[in-house]
Amino acid sequence: MPSITVEPCTFALFGALGDLALRKLFPALYQLDGAQLLHEDTRIIALAREPGGEQQHLAFIAAELRRYVGEKDLDEAVFERFLARLTYLHVDFLKADDYVTLAEAAGSTQQVIAYFATPAAVYGAICENLAKVGLSENTRVVLEKPIGSDLESSRKVNDAVAQFFPENRTYRIDHYLGKETVQNLIALRFANSLFETQWNQNYISHVEITVAEKVGIEGRWGYFDKAGQLRDMIQNHLLQLLCLIAMDPPADLSADSIRDEKVKVLKALAPISPEGLTTQVVRGQYIAGHSEGKAVPGYLEEPNSNTQSDTETFVALRADIRNWRWAGVPFYLRTGKRMPQKLSQIVIHFKEPSHYIFAPEQRLQISNKLIIRLQPDEGISLRVMTKEQGLDKGMQLRSGPLQLNFSDTYRSARIPDAYERLLLEVMNGNQNLFVRKDEIEAAWTWCDQLIAGWKKSGDAPKPYAAGSWGPMSSIALITRDGRSWYGDI
Numbered sequence: 001m002p003s004i005t006v007e008p009c010t011f012a013l014f015g016a017l018g019d020l021a022l023r024k025l026f027p028a029l030y031q032l033d034g035a036q037l038l039h040e041d042t043r044i045i046a047l048a049r050e051p052g053g054e055q056q057h058l059a060f061i062a063a064e065l066r067r068y069v070g071e072k073d074l075d076e077a078v079f080e081r082f083l084a085r086l087t088y089l090h091v092d093f094l095k096a097d098d099y100v101t102l103a104e105a106a107g108s109t110q111q112v113i114a115y116f117a118t119p120a121a122v123y124g125a126i127c128e129n130l131a132k133v134g135l136s137e138n139t140r141v142v143l144e145k146p147i148g149s150d151l152e153s154s155r156k157v158n159d160a161v162a163q164f165f166p167e168n169r170t171y172r173i174d175h176y177l178g179k180e181t182v183q184n185l186i187a188l189r190f191a192n193s194l195f196e197t198q199w200n201q202n203y204i205s206h207v208e209i210t211v212a213e214k215v216g217i218e219g220r221w222g223y224f225d226k227a228g229q230l231r232d233m234i235q236n237h238l239l240q241l242l243c244l245i246a247m248d249p250p251a252d253l254s255a256d257s258i259r260d261e262k263v264k265v266l267k268a269l270a271p272i273s274p275e276g277l278t279t280q281v282v283r284g285q286y287i288a289g290h291s292e293g294k295a296v297p298g299y300l301e302e303p304n305s306n307t308q309s310d311t312e313t314f315v316a317l318r319a320d321i322r323n324w325r326w327a328g329v330p331f332y333l334r335t336g337k338r339m340p341q342k343l344s345q346i347v348i349h350f351k352e353p354s355h356y357i358f359a360p361e362q363r364l365q366i367s368n369k370l371i372i373r374l375q376p377d378e379g380i381s382l383r384v385m386t387k388e389q390g391l392d393k394g395m396q397l398r399s400g401p402l403q404l405n406f407s408d409t410y411r412s413a414r415i416p417d418a419y420e421r422l423l424l425e426v427m428n429g430n431q432n433l434f435v436r437k438d439e440i441e442a443a444w445t446w447c448d449q450l451i452a453g454w455k456k457s458g459d460a461p462k463p464y465a466a467g468s469w470g471p472m473s474s475i476a477l478i479t480r481d482g483r484s485w486y487g488d489i
Contacts (some may be wrong), residue, residue, distance in 0.1 A: 006427040008041035011254075012139065014093060015125060016046030017057065018378065022064040024175075028419035030069060032468045033085070034078040037424055045105055046088045054088045063088065079087040089218035093122050096129045105132040112139040113426055120147050124160025131164040142171045142426055145236050146227065150451065151444040158437050169427050172435040173379060175343075176237045178418030178425075183433070185244045186253075188380065195370070198250070200325045207331045208486055209241050209345040212339035212376055216313075216466070219274065221304050228311045230283075233335040235447045239266065240435070241346060242331055246321055255431035259439060268441035270320040272307075277453045282462060284314030286338040296338065296466045310459045311335045315473035317450075318481075334479055338466035344374035347486045360374030369486065378415060425443040 011029065014124055015021055032038050046061060066074060087105065088380065091098040112135055112484050116123055123143060132138055141161065148154025149473030160172060176182055189196055198204070211233060217224050239431065243262035251258035272280050287298035300307045348370040371381040425433050462471035469475075469485070478485055 004454050005425065006037065006039055006042075007111060009061060009111040009113050011042065011043065011044045011115065012102060012106065013115045013117060014047045014091075016061070016088070017048040017050055018117055020117045021046075022061070023068055024417070024419050025115065025423075026061060027068045028423050030065060030078065030082050031420050032129070032424060033082045034075055037087075042085060042322065043105075043109075043110075044082075044086045044278055045102065046086060047091045047093075047102065048088070049090070049092055051090055057088045058083070058086060061088075062318070062422040070223075073244070075085065084309050093118065093129070094125050096132045096348040099129045099133040099135070103135055106135060106136075108138075111139075111427075113140040113142065114139050115144075115426075117144055117305055118199065120144075120157045123147075123157055124163075127161050127164040128346055129360045136366065137165050139165070140169045140171060140429070141165050142162040142173060144173050146348075147172060147440055148444070149227065149231060149449050151441060154440050154444050158440065162437075168431070168468065172437075172439075173422060173432060174240050174435050175418045175422065176240060176374070177380065177433045177435075178420075180421075181372055181407075182241070183243065183421070184257075184380065185372065190249055192253035201329045203329050203350055204329055205351045206329060206351045206481075206483060207242075207245060207349070207411055207415055208345075209245075209331065209333045210343060210347075211238060211339060212343040212469075213337045214342045215336075215340060216286070216296065216338050217299070217302050221302055224308055225306060225311045229313055229315045229335055229337070230447060230450060233323060234315055234317075234333060235443050238328060238335055238448075239443045242319065242333065243277060243439075245346060246326055246331070248325065253432065254336040255434070256436075258432050259436045262288060263436070263438050263442055264323075265321060266446065267319045268326075269325045269446050270322050270391050271446070271449050272453070274453055274457070275457075277450070277457060279480070280477070281450060282315070282319040282471055282477050283312040283459070283476065284316075284336060284464045284471040285309075285311070286313050286336075286466045287463045288443060289338065289468065291467045293337045298466065299337075310460050312382050314461070314470045314474070316470060316477055318477060330481060330483075332483075334470070334474065336464075340467055340469060345487075348372075349483075349486075355438070361443055369469050371486070 013021055013025060016026075029038070029044060046057065048057070050057065062079075065082075071074060089105065089384045090100055114126070114130060114135070116126060119128070120143070121140075127136070127141060130139060130141075131467075143157075143161065147157050189199060216244070240262075246265045247258075248259035248264065250261050273317065285299050288301060299305065299311075299313050300309060316332070316334040316336075319331040319333060321325075321329070350368040350370070352367060368382070373379050373381070422433060425431075462473055464471045475485070
């Protein structure tokens with residue numbers, strides 16, 4: 001078993017009875033405990049506004065932990081040890097007096113991790129109240145996305161937090177950055193000259209980033225209808241993936257070196273003109289259709305929906321980066337709900353050889369692709385051209401994979417959830433998997449111009465049937481450039 005790698009801490013989880021905490025955060029902490037990556041003196045304080053007895057809430061958390069970890073994967077000894085670390089405090093996040101008991105529970109010597117699984121509107125108040133009870137000097141704060149709904153609101157949230165917590169103790173979560181495959185992008189690119197020497201406009205034709213969800217709104221109408229797919233997915237997840245693909249080599253692996261390079265990419269994104277909104281960007285909204293063989297309602301037919309809503313549930317766009325490395329290389333981004341499958345992948349399309357010597361009818365097959373799959377099965381595949389086997393095949397070509405599937409290759413090792421990695425990095429004080437303030441602002445600056453353009457044009461989202469790959473115009477967006485989305489069937 002691995003040795004303990006972190007110092008003891010008090011992990012204060014605000015919003016402990018919410019969906020994120022129950023579904024992701026408590027299971028992640030449990031897994032860290034099971035891997036012996038929590039110090040024996042680490043304590044977990046669940047903080048929520050819900051009144052009621054401590055034992056009642058702790059029993060509810062324990063039952064939900066069993067449900068989300070799964071009985072077959074639950075180790076009873078670890079489970080009991082984990083529950084022994086856990087206490088519950090009823091706290092009104094807006095009342096400073098309620099924080100006194102938290103300060104007493106945390107003590108004055110241990111490192112405190114304050115995780116905000118709450119709406120961003122209360123981040124500032126929580127930080128102010130932590131400071132009032134003396135919990136600002138030895139505390140790291142973890143902020144969940146979304147941080148604001150545009151540049152102005154994100155600045156307000158970040159400025160409110162910064163009054164009490166400096167940047168080096170502020171950790172902004174984007175859970176995609178905790179995925180094993182995403183972290184492997186750094187190693188893949190910069191530890192392999194095979195790729196890094198080819199990683200530019202001389203050798204790469206175009207890049208696709210797809211994040212597709214099979215599910216619809218799942219009861220999140222109130223939040224999602226105010227956000228939409230651009231704010232919910234493009235502004236953070238997809239732009240972060242774009243940055244890791246497109247950034248120049250950092251000076252070292254320190255947090256600021258990596259984040260400096262990501263900011264350069266965001267600032268180099270070409271604005272999309274009003275004319276470009278019709279050719280480079282597609283908004284969609286799902287209508288009734290079928291998913292997994294079952295009829296499902298359209299977005300406007302979901303429970304508690306506003307039938308006049310023009311919120312997008314799908315976005316496809318072409319992004320261009322104005323620098324030497326990527327001049328003329330389009331990045332096609334696509335994300336939506338009620339897609340045919342749950343899929344997150346990056347496809348790097350390499351240019352064909354300049355001198356072609358094989359059969360003319362096979363020329364369109366000549367394309368090397370690096371496929372980086374984030375979900376559902378994490379792995380990396382490089383599609384290369386080889387000769388068909390057989391005496392009668394001549395020099396007939398075939399495309400086949402050189403493949404690394406993490407779950408198959410590392411059969412003895414469990415692939416950790418992204419939140420496990422991120423929580424461990426917070427405890428270690430390592431910020432390189434977290435988003436800096438200027439990254440947030442640069443991403444919002446680029447996205448805000450799209451939102452403003454949509455608002456000015458007044459164009460409604462294009463309808464697409466649930467269970468499809470989005471509006472037909474999203475196919476036209478890429479075929480207009482003589483290309484197609486990889487793997488669509």
